[in-house]
Structure formats: structure tokens, C-alpha cells
Amino acid sequence: MRRETVVIVGAGIGGLSAAVDLCRQGLDVTVLEQAPTPGGKLAEARVGEVSIDSGPTVFTMKWVFDDLFEAAGETLSDHLTVVRSETLARHSWPDGSTFDLFADLDRSAEAVGDLAGAGEARRFRAFSARAARIYRVLEQPFIRKAKPNILGLTLDIGLHRPVDQWSIMPYRSMWSELGSYFRDPRLRQLFGRYATYAGCSPFRAPATLMLVAHVEQQGVWLVEGGMQRIPEALAGLARRAGATIRYGETVTQVIKGTGRVAGVALASGERIEADRVILNADPGALAAGCFGPEAALAVDPAPRKARSLSALTLAFTGTTDAPLVRHNLFFSPDYVTEFGALHAGRMPVAPTVYVCAQDRADSGGQPLCDGPERYFTIINAPPDGDVHTWSREEIDTCRTRTLDALRRCGVRIDPSPSPMAITTPDGFEKRFPATGGALYGRAGHGWDGAFRRPGARTRMPGLYLCGGATHPGAGVPMAALSGRSAASAVLADRASTRR
Structure with a gap:
């Protein structure tokens, strides 16, 4: 008997999680990923001779992945080494005060x-x-x-x-x-x-x-080797379960047959037939027609004003004498002014800066490396990458403001001569089209904002969604839950169709 076929577009955390669950139920699963590696927003930047986490850096809700591996008959600890962090983050303010938040209440x-x-x-x-x-x-x-x-x-x-x-x-x-x-x-x-x-x-x-x-407080975990090891572990689990993963493949169209999904078309011209398709991408890309005009009708477009925040990120190496831990926050002197600027579509003059010091233990102390340390910084930015192209002058200004924000809090980091890997909202827009660079899908503002995120099912029968821009929300574990939810929807609809 022919096995039902599922194509999953995107090898992010959601897509890979869905692939594992569907393969366990005997479906024929192919994952198509345009990048050369899995992970989606979980990514690494290459700076000189080192790799630096340049996406999500905080790993919480480990039980989500424990459950996923256990359901597949394996154990997460056999494929991923993690250590629970005792110090959640170090926080600093321009008045010179510093505060550590711990896992222990x-x-x-x-x-x-x-x-x-x-x-x-x-x-x-x-x-x-x-x-x-x-x-x-x-x-x-x-x-x-x-x-x-x-x-x-x-x-x-x-x-x-x-x-x-x-x-x-x-x-x-x-x-x-x-x-x-x-x-x-x-x-x-x-x-x-x-x-x-x-x-x-x-x-x-x-x-x-x-x-x-x-x-x-329930647990922040440090991943040995960096966050990229998470999608690599999931990709390995999916392959062992029977999934086929093809990298370097760009899907240009979701093909509609007689009233339902029929497959996908690739940029190479290849067409792949499928009984069901799961799209591990921002729903905004679907609504904007990035996967064809027929598929665009499957979801409602989100208004531009409903977008979540974007970011300006810097990945670089450097040195400092500052007492950093793994996760560090340097707050702006005025949160009201900072978010007022973001809401108005401007970069804040004095931003709050997050610094992931990737060669520091969670408790601080000396760097765990010889030579320059690896740093990844994030400041919030408006999601306007589809209408605004950042100039070199703007990037230089924000880079200066980032380092100045650290100095206001008493921390000086001297970057190495090697280039920084810098991503701006228009850079995120290129990676994730039709989002403006918004990194979290639709913002959950207002009392009903959380209910406005799309779920797994769409208006096109056989087409499903998963990822951090769908329910239940943004973040590494939430994306995994969305993938499992999409897989459950596929299995439920499959059983209903058979009945």
C-alpha cells in the first residue's frame, strides 16, 4: 500500500519536530531546506576562524525535547550535552548597579x-x-x-x-x-x-x-558546542526515524490540485507531489504570495502594525576585563523613551543591549578560551526591513551606540580587528521574506493578541503551518511544540479522511 507523503518546507525546529512525529507514524516525509544547514533562525555566524551563535541563545523548557526524543524511542542526553545554568543572567544599569538573577528562588x-x-x-x-x-x-x-x-x-x-x-x-x-x-x-x-x-x-x-x-526559573540550559547543536540533533533524529532532508532547495510554490494541496515546486523546476504540506515559515510569507497566489489565500495577512520587533545583531570577537557571565543585560536609562522610539519606527538613541559572552561560564570568572572571546549582541529594532535599507552610516551609528551602552554600565569590550558579522532588519527580511525582519511573527499585544497567531491548519486543505510565528509562540521550545501540533493535525485529518 502506498504510504502517504508529506513535504515539510523548512528545517527549522518546528519542521524537524513535525518530521520526527510523522515518521514515527509511518508517513513518507521529505524536508526541504533552502539553507545548507538546519535550524532556521537558530544559526551560527562565521567570524574569522570561529563560529558564533547568532540566533536564539537561551535554551529553556528542555522537557519539550526530552518528550520528543522519548516518543521516538531515544534519549536527548545521548545526542546533546547540556548543563543547567545556576546564574540566569547578569543585569547592569547606568547608575552602576549590578544584579544577578539565579535559578534558585x-x-x-x-x-x-x-x-x-x-x-x-x-x-x-x-x-x-x-x-x-x-x-x-x-x-x-x-x-x-x-x-x-x-x-x-x-x-x-x-x-x-x-x-x-x-x-x-x-x-x-x-x-x-x-x-x-x-x-x-x-x-x-x-x-x-x-x-x-x-x-x-x-x-x-x-x-x-x-x-x-x-x-x-524552571531551567536555563547551556548547550555544549553552541545552540546549533540542537537542530543538528533533531535532524539526526528525523533521519533515523526515516525522514529525507534535502538542503539547498528553495520552494517557490505550493501546488494546489483539486480543492487541496498536491505538492510543491522548487526553484530548480522540480515538482514534488505530496498528500500534505507543512510550511515551517512565517505565515506572512505565505499571505504575501511567496509560495504562489493560490496558497496566499490560505491565511489572512497580518497588518504591518501588528509585527513583532526586529533586531540589530553583532557577532564578533574581542577582549574585556569586565566580569561577564554567559547572559548579560545592559539596560537603557529610560525604557519609556526606548520603546517609544521603537513604536514610532526609529532606533533608540540609548538602547538596552543583550550580550551573550559565549566563552564564559554561567557563574562568570575567567574566559574558557585562550585569546579573544566570542560575543553576540542584540538590540531591538523596528520591523521595517521591507521598506528601509540600512546605510553604512546607520549601521556604524548603531554599532557605536551598542558599545556606548555597555560603557555607560561600566563595561568596555574591545572588538578584534577581524570584521563583525552584522545583521539588520533588512538583512532579516532577506532571510525571512515578507516579515520586515520581524523575528517573532505577529506581536502578542493587547488582551487578545496571543489568540491572533495562526494555528496549524490553514484554509487550504492539506496545507499546515508550524514555527515560531504560529501558535503557541516564539522561542525554541515553542517552535518545537508548534511542529508537534502540526503533526497531530496532519494525523487527525488523515484519520478523519479515512473514516
Whole structure:
């Protein structure tokens, strides 16, 4: 009997996760990836003789990948070496203050007390309890559910559980709710930063995003050899399960047959027939016609104003005497002004800078390498890469502002003479067309923003979506969950068709 065929466009975390689950059920799966390596937004930059993580650098919710490997009859630890980080991040402000957040809640509370007093330490514990409650309330009916809606979520939580209904607080902004916990503006700024994990502004994101604080407290992991080892491990798992992965293949069209998907066409002219197609790409690319005019009707286009944040990133080597840990944050002196500029489509003059010091242990100390260290920095940027081409002068200005932001916080990094690998919003637009360089899909702003992300199914029968721009959201583990959700939708629809 002929096995049903599935083509997955994109070997990102979502696409590879879907491939593993579908192969386990006996489907014939081919993954087509235009890049020479797997990973999607998980990528490495080559600077001189070294490779530097130049995409997501934080690995959380390891249980998602433990479950995926276990379902395939294997163990994650046999293919990926990870170490749990004790220090989640080091935070610095222009006033000279520094604060470390730890995986251990008691240790973090003590550090909060040292920074801002016993009252703030008590409020930090209350905030952490609230973040944990939000996560527990939303894990099953939202995070793990294929495509929740507001009514369904309310019923799943239970009308008889008003405390849980209240705890998720979708009608208050994250910034407002943080103000009810913290009096110290530095702590409000610190935890407001978690909105940017989903490409959102803390002033416009719902308070439910406070759950990210709980996710980090449950474990941030350091991946031996760099984050690129994650998609490599997934690609290996997919191949062992039976998937075919073809790199250097650009899909130009999703082919529609009689009322449903019939396959895909490649830039080479090759056509591949398929019973079902999973698109591991931003839904905006589909809606913009990047995969053909018929497929463009399968989803609704998102308005430009709904885009999430983009970024300007620098990957480089250099030296410093600063006491860095693996993950470091250098905050701007004024969050309101910073996000006001971003909302208006401008780069902030004094940005907040994230620095991943990839040759430092999570507890700091001396570099784990001889010679220059590897650094990856991120500052938020407007998602206008489809309408604005960055000039050399603009790039130089932002590079200077990035290093100046570090100096304001007492840190000087001297870059090596070797070139920096720099990516701007228009560079991300080239990699991920029709997004403007938005890195997280549609921004979850407003009380219903999280429900506006598309789920796995589209209006074209047989065409499905997965990736960080679909439900349940952005981030490495969320992309994996979206891939598994797409696989579940394929299997459910397949069974329904047979019946």
C-alpha cells in the first residue's frame, strides 16, 4: 500500500519536530531546506576562524525535547550535552548597579534584597508565585493546545475557578502589572524585558507574559558546542526515524490540485507531489504570495502594525576585563523613551543591549578560551526591513551606540580587528521574506493578541503551518511544540479522511 507523503518546507525546529512525529507514524516525509544547514533562525555566524551563535541563545523548557526524543524511542542526553545554568543572567544599569538573577528562588530573593531592600524581596517572591500560577493555569489549555480561543480557554480553566481566571490578567499591560509588584524601577525594567522574548513591548503586552519569569526559573540550559547543536540533533533524529532532508532547495510554490494541496515546486523546476504540506515559515510569507497566489489565500495577512520587533545583531570577537557571565543585560536609562522610539519606527538613541559572552561560564570568572572571546549582541529594532535599507552610516551609528551602552554600565569590550558579522532588519527580511525582519511573527499585544497567531491548519486543505510565528509562540521550545501540533493535525485529518 502506498504510504502517504508529506513535504515539510523548512528545517527549522518546528519542521524537524513535525518530521520526527510523522515518521514515527509511518508517513513518507521529505524536508526541504533552502539553507545548507538546519535550524532556521537558530544559526551560527562565521567570524574569522570561529563560529558564533547568532540566533536564539537561551535554551529553556528542555522537557519539550526530552518528550520528543522519548516518543521516538531515544534519549536527548545521548545526542546533546547540556548543563543547567545556576546564574540566569547578569543585569547592569547606568547608575552602576549590578544584579544577578539565579535559578534558585531563595538566592534570587536574597539578591533582590541586597539590591533594593527587604520589601522588594517580599514582593519578588509574590511576583514569582504569580508567574508560576499563570504558567500552571495556561500550560494545558493554551500552551499545549492546538489553537485555543478565548471562550474555550475560559471554559478549560473553569468558570468555578475565578482566582485562576483573574491570575492570567490579559486586560492589564505587563508594565502596569509589574508596577503593582515592584517599587524599584530597575526591577520593573528587568522583568518587563521578558516581553521582548516574544517580540513585544512591555507597555503593550498583556500581563500573562510574566509567565516567562517562571519558565526561566524552571531551567536555563547551556548547550555544549553552541545552540546549533540542537537542530543538528533533531535532524539526526528525523533521519533515523526515516525522514529525507534535502538542503539547498528553495520552494517557490505550493501546488494546489483539486480543492487541496498536491505538492510543491522548487526553484530548480522540480515538482514534488505530496498528500500534505507543512510550511515551517512565517505565515506572512505565505499571505504575501511567496509560495504562489493560490496558497496566499490560505491565511489572512497580518497588518504591518501588528509585527513583532526586529533586531540589530553583532557577532564578533574581542577582549574585556569586565566580569561577564554567559547572559548579560545592559539596560537603557529610560525604557519609556526606548520603546517609544521603537513604536514610532526609529532606533533608540540609548538602547538596552543583550550580550551573550559565549566563552564564559554561567557563574562568570575567567574566559574558557585562550585569546579573544566570542560575543553576540542584540538590540531591538523596528520591523521595517521591507521598506528601509540600512546605510553604512546607520549601521556604524548603531554599532557605536551598542558599545556606548555597555560603557555607560561600566563595561568596555574591545572588538578584534577581524570584521563583525552584522545583521539588520533588512538583512532579516532577506532571510525571512515578507516579515520586515520581524523575528517573532505577529506581536502578542493587547488582551487578545496571543489568540491572533495562526494555528496549524490553514484554509487550504492539506496545507499546515508550524514555527515560531504560529501558535503557541516564539522561542525554541515553542517552535518545537508548534511542529508537534502540526503533526497531530496532519494525523487527525488523515484519520478523519479515512473514516
